[in-house]
Every structure is written in C-alpha cells, then in structure tokens.
Amino acid sequence: MAATPHELGLSASPAARRERMRSIIGGSAGNVIEWYDFLAYSIFSIYFSKAFFPGGNQTAQLLNAAAVAAIGYVVRPLGSWVIGALADRRGRRVALSVSVAMMSVGSLIIALTPTYASIGVAAPAVLICARLLQGFSMGGEAGTSATYLSEMAPTGRRGFFVGFVQVTVVMGQLVALALMLVLQRLVLSPGQLEQWGWRIPFAIGGALAVFALYLRRGIAETDAFERSDAKSAGTHARQAQRGSLLALLVLHRRQTLWTIGISIGGTVAFYTFTIYLQKFMVNTAGFSRDTATLITTVALVIYMCCQPLFGLLSDVVGRRPVLMIFGVGGTFLTVPLMHALGTTHSALTAFALNLAALGILSGFSSIHWLVKSELFPARVRALGVGLPFAIVSSVMGGTTEYLALRFKHAGHESWFFYYVSACAAVSLVTYLLMPETRHRSVIDEEARQ
Structure with a gap:
C-alpha cells in the first residue's frame, strides 16, 4: 500500500518542514566533522609521531602513536554510556552539543601541544588526554546522532534520511584523506609536514567543531524526547x-x-x-x-x-x-x-x-x-x-x-x-x-x- 502524505512527513507546514530539514542538516554536518576529527589522528600520525615519541626508529614511533589511537576506541563505550544517558535525560540537542564541544577541545589540544623536545614526557601525556577526549566524544556522538536523526526523520522516509548517518562516517574519512593529499602535493614539503604542518588538520578540525557546535545550538529537540520527558515528569x-x-x-x-x-x-x-x-x-x-x-x-x-x-x-x-x-x-x-x-x-x-x-x-x-x-x-x-x-x-x-x-x-x-x-x-x-x-x-x- 502506498504511503500517505502524513507518513511521508508531507502534511506538516512548510515552516515545520524547513525546521526539520535544518535540524537534520545540523545534526549530520556535526557528525561529519566529528568523524573527520577522530580519524585525522590515524591518517596524520605518520607525520606527528616523531614530535611526541622521539628516539628509536620510525616503526617504534608509529606503534606508540597507534597505541594512543587505540585508547580512543577503548574509551568509546564509556562515552556512549555517559553521553547516551545524558541524551535520554536532558535531551538529544544538549548531548550532541556536549559531544562536539569535547571533540573540538581534543583536536585543539593536539594542534597546540608542544613537542617532546620542548616539554618532555608531558607531550605524550597531553596527547593521551586529548585522545581520551576524542574517544569519549565519539562514543557518545555515534548513538546520539543516530537517535536524533531517527526521531527527526519523517516516518515514511526514515530509512532514506538515516542512511545519511553512514554517509557522514565515510565523508569524514574522505575529507581527512583529501586534506592530506592537498597538503602533501600542493602546499607543504615532507619536511614542513613533519615539523609543523601536521598541526593544520587538527586546528581546522577544532575550528570546524566549534562551527558544528554553533549549528547544533540552533537545532530543534525531537518530539519523541519531549513526549517522553512530559510522560516521565509526574512518574x-x-x-x-x-x-x-x-x-x-x-x-x-x-x-x-x-x-x-x-x-x-x-x-x-x-x-x-x-x-x-x-x-x-x-x-x-x-x-x-x-x-x-x-x-x-x-x-x-x-x-x-x-x-x-x-x-x-x-x-x-x-x-x-x-x-x-x-x-x-x-x-x-x-x-x-x-x-x-x-x-x-x-x-x-x-x-x-x-x-x-x-x-x-x-x-x-x-x-x-x-x-x-x-x-x-x-x-x-x-x-x-x-x-x-x-x-x-x-x-x-x-x-x-x-x-x-x-x-x-x-x-x-x-x-x-x-x-x-x-x-x-x-x-x-x-x-x-x-x-x-x-x-x-x-x-x-x-x-x-
């Protein structure tokens, strides 16, 4: 049986449909930026590993950087628990804003942290803290953004709209790879990338995450959460x-x-x-x-x-x-x-x-x-x-x-x-x-x- 206009979300007023689309775009754009920030670490580690883990051969340096990258994955369940619980108690919009703010801080810390040569063992320690923030943020982002888009999408086309969640995952990876190619082939020499150019993607990611925070502060809360909040108020x-x-x-x-x-x-x-x-x-x-x-x-x-x-x-x-x-x-x-x-x-x-x-x-x-x-x-x-x-x-x-x-x-x-x-x-x-x-x-x- 064909879907009705109501099931497709077409019965809402033009203003309501515009607000829905603005909220969906805001949530999706933030997800792209979060995945870019999270994956940029692994993509650019070949250039910054020497800055935080000097001495030894390149393989040892890359292994140390990879170990810190893995910390981001280990902490993801904790972030999913804490930020997911926040989303169910305080709202999807609040949790999404917290998530992207934490990712911004983590990326900016990596971009600004002095090297091992400047501050010694404090450099890898700060890097670990930044990666913990990124992993915690990504753990909460994935489930919360998917929940938000699922609740915001029109009933009869929910699959189509939520399909864009995976688009944002791959797009974040492709954007990070594209930036690496641009820096490698058009902007910087290999020596410049190793000395300071590796900071550029993290600075860009931190700034973009701030922009995503701005977008998310203007998105609407979902009807599903507001109904749940109202029903729970007196019970x-x-x-x-x-x-x-x-x-x-x-x-x-x-x-x-x-x-x-x-x-x-x-x-x-x-x-x-x-x-x-x-x-x-x-x-x-x-x-x-x-x-x-x-x-x-x-x-x-x-x-x-x-x-x-x-x-x-x-x-x-x-x-x-x-x-x-x-x-x-x-x-x-x-x-x-x-x-x-x-x-x-x-x-x-x-x-x-x-x-x-x-x-x-x-x-x-x-x-x-x-x-x-x-x-x-x-x-x-x-x-x-x-x-x-x-x-x-x-x-x-x-x-x-x-x-x-x-x-x-x-x-x-x-x-x-x-x-x-x-x-x-x-x-x-x-x-x-x-x-x-x-x-x-x-x-x-x-x-x-």
Missing part, C-alpha cells in the same frame, strides 16, 4: 528509568541482545571491507600502494552515495529484507570474494570485487542505526543504540585487522575469511529472530499513544 518510576543502564539491561535486555547481534557481523565486515582491504590488496594480491589506494577510495565514494538508496529501499520493502542482503551475502559470499580478490591481478576486477563487498556491507551499514532506534523506547533509546554498538566496536572492530594479520603471519590467511563469515552468520540469525521494525517501530508506537 518517579519512569523518571528513574530515563538513561538508566540498569533499566536497559533488565527491562530491555532482549532488545539489547538483538542490538549486539545486529552489530557483530556488520562491525567486523565494516573494518574488513572499508579499512583492511587496502592492505590485503597490497600484501596478498600484490597491487602497488597507489593502485590499492585509488581502488578503495573510488569504491568508498560510490559506497557512500548508495547508503541513502539502501535506506530508501528499506522504506519500501522493510528493514529485514535489506539486512538480509548483508546477512546472506556476508555469510556465504565473503570467503569466495576474498579468495578471488587475493588472486586477481586485474585492477578492474579488484575494483568490482571491492564494490561487491561494499554492496553486501550496505545492507547493514545503511540502516543498522535506524533499526536499533526503532527497537528502544525514547527514555533509553540513545543509550540502547550507542552503548552495545560501542562495546562491540571496541572489542571486535578494534581487533579485526590484528586478527587478519595474525592469521596471515601464521600461514592460514583464509581462516580470517571464515571468521568474517561466522560473524555475519551470527547477525543473520539475529535478523531472522528479531521483529520487522518498519511495521513495529517503537518510535511510531510512542507517537500514537
């Missing part, structure tokens, strides 16, 4: 449940387990297909670094543009059929796809295989934030969406590349392919057991009450 039990970890784990344990199951396969596949494939094509297939970088970058741009289209598909056919694209494809096609990519010597074939992998991944990445948002009531939604995913991302996402390299080093590289397939199978079982949230969305049920 002590409901008030106590808002943003409560205990309430999430006890009263909504089934949804929490579903969220974990949804995330396991997609998280491992995301780190495999968007990050590790570049190294895999160099180390296993034998492509040059430049060719592998070009293949993966172009494929990522196409993948980014497809996310809202997969989301739109879920608005038409349902969330589960789109999730099944990943569940079935990830379970049964990962092994042959990786074997084919590892043995090809054709750049065009490698590009096609990259696109195929990212197409499978899109069944998860385009709508997983929305599906999780549609599972939880507003009083614990930001916490429920963000915390389980942050834990899975830290435990399984952060170890994906390490496991791939360990299997290769041990001479059993194909075991990693089966590991990715097994994780996708866990998610496939979850998709089969969980409800179809397009028709049973808690967001819509609460709006009708």
